[in-house]
Amino acid sequence: MVIPSADPAQPTSPHTIGTVARMAQRLSNEYWMLIFEQLAPHDLYNVLLTNRKFYKLALRPLYRFLRFMDLSHFTQNVSFWDNRMDNMAEVPMGMALCALTRCRADAPPSYGRMRSEVWTRVTSFPNLQALEICASSIPGTFYETLHALPHLKSLSLVDNIFDTVPKDLEAVKDLKELGLTHLTLLGNVILGGRTQGRTRCHYLHLMTSPTIKVLRVDWENESSGFLSRTLAGYDGEDFNLPQELQAIELCIRINSTSPPVPHEDALQMFFSHCARQVTRLKVVGQLDVYFRLPLELLPNLEDLGGGAWATHVFLHPSRPIQYLHICDVENQGRSNYELLYRVSRMKPKLELLDIFTSQWDVEVLHAIKQLFVDLSDLRIKFLRQAPSEDVLVSVGSQFLDGFKNLRSMQLCRLRSRHLSHVRRYKWYKRHLLASSAARTEAPVQEPYSIPQSLALVKAWNRDCKALREVRLEETHVLRRASEQDTWSRRPLERPTVTWENMEMEAECLLEPREHFEWQFLDVIAETLSAADMLILTV
Structure with missing residues (x-):
């Protein structure tokens, strides 16, 4: 624009x-x-x-939030800032930079690098609070740029390529002085040969900012090994994880072909150093080994999202978990009833149960009725098949009569897997960059209704009077304000996807990244230039 x-x-x-x-x-x-x-x-x-x-x-x-999706967006906007006499530079509070690299015709060392003008422009905004950089080659002077942004609170680095050694090691050491509250580190790689100490996975030192409250980070062989060694003191570094963390998103990209790493011990050490105040935990992916996290870890966890593996590792009666999101599309739980039974033995009084499975199974309804009677929010979503008309008609009398506190229910088939914000470059324009929540593309219309859906819900009310919201379709929801209010059918409004809101819907817990892609990028990062890596990444 x-x-x-x-x-x-x-x-x-x-x-x-x-x-x-x-x-x-x-x-x-x-x-x-x-x-x-x-x-x-x-x-x-x-x-x-x-x-x-x-x-x-x-x-x-x-100009409150600037988005530059390629270098042409940036260059076209340069003239706007030239010779300005007003205080417009104080207006931008957020900035997103995506694939801002020089073209292939540029000679080294500029080849594949962000222009120096980009970093000059970033530091010219004194009130910048949020910075997002993705699919870019980041120079060794990047940490000095961060220190020049005194009000920076949110930093997102996704699918970037870093220099092997930062230009100023003292700037890396001083990253603990940043006042970050939201940090995202996903899909980043280091260019060149593997080194030891502070210069290996140096971007992970951003995690030492003591004020971080929301953390999203990859868990793979390199990062887990670095964190376990550093936290154990083997590298002799002053590396302390933030103690005010409230939410963690762990994106596991470990597969069976990975070299053996004691991930059980590494995970326990990670949570023992930073998870005292954590109330929300989102786990995307799984490890190859099953274990139980020690009871003294995550003592305040209330909201848990993940697959069957995550429920096995993190769910325990001693943890105050009230909201559970399970993505079991790959049927890791072998059977839905078996998975739900294991959950009920540890948490029979959940307030919210959110399930995303591969196909519809009526036995799920009967299992939930027997195992979880105190639910106030129930969400069952599936990819294939659908409940028959007879099943829908009988839901009220055979199922809902057992729930006295149920206020919201979802029973719908999703045509496609919803993608979370953890995407490769091709998804950024649709899912990553922040945008206004206002819906002004079309005039607002009066809600309309489908007689069959309304008739079903009205029949269910006789058995579950507390019901206020029902979702039977992927795109619409039925709502009412009180027991005396009439039901209305309205479009489903999904929250705006930004780095600051952590999507905990069960369908957003599935990460369809190909392991081959990540193995390939990690291996060739040691030999190829930043420009070659960017061409492959994009």
Whole structure:
């Protein structure tokens, strides 16, 4: 998106000029600013092209979060900042940089590197609080750039390539002085040969910021080995994990062909150093070994999401888990009933149970009715088959009558696997970069209803009067505010995907990364240049 650097041209139609002018004068600037804050970026862009007043008002919310999806986006925006006399540089609070590299025609050492102008631009925004960098080659001076951002709170580094040795090792040592609250480190690799000590997996030193509350990190052979050695003190480094962590997302990319690593001991050491205050844990993937995490670890865990492996490792009666999300598409639990039975033995009084399986099985309903009677939120989602009409009609009398506290129920087939924000480059435009939650692409319509769905839900009410929300379709949901209210069918609004909200839906726990892709990238990272790696990554 190219932002005009001068006032926009006035509309040519006299009728349009009069309409826009009158509308602009009806409200004060403060009210217009509140309205513009709720608009999506493409709508703001159209607004600022209408007249001079709206241009000045809409420009600031439009520049609140900058997104550069390639180098052309960045270069087209350079002229906007040249010779500015106002305080626009203080406006941006978030910035996303994706695949900002020089073209193949550029000669080394610039080949495959981000332009120095990019880092100069980043440090020119004094109020920057969020920085996202993905699918890029990051130079050895990157940590000095971070130290030049005093208000940085959220940092996301995904699928990037780092230099083997940072330019300033003292800058790496001082990363513990950063005031980060949200940190994402996924899919990053180190360029060149393997080294020891601080220069190996040096980006993991970002985890030493003591104020981090939300952490997303890969768990693979290199990172787990580095953390276990460093936390044990073998490298003689001052490496302390944050003690204020509240949420952890662990993306495991270990497979059967990996060299043997004592991941059980490494995981226990990791959680023993940072998980005292953790209340939410999301596990994507699994290890090849089954074990039980010691009871003294994760004592405050309330919300757990993962596959059958994660429930075996982390679920225990002593942990105050009330919200459980299980993704068992690959049938690691062998049978749905067996998995649910194991869960009920440890947590029979769950408040929320969220299940995503490969296919519909009516026995799941009967098992849940027998094992979990205190549920207030039940979600059953599947990829194949669907309950018959007879089953849906009998759900109220044969199933819901056993639940007195059930307020929300989902029973729907998903046409495709929902993808979490942990994506490779091809998914970034759709799933990764933050966007406004406003839905302004189409006019709001009155909710409409499907008689069959409404009839089913009304029949269920006789057996479960507390029910307030029912989802039988992938895209719509039935809701009512109270027992006397009428049911309405509305579009399902999924929350905006950003790095700051951790998706705990069961269907988002499936990570379809190919192991071959990761093995391939990890191996060739030692021999290829950053530019070659970027071509392969993108």
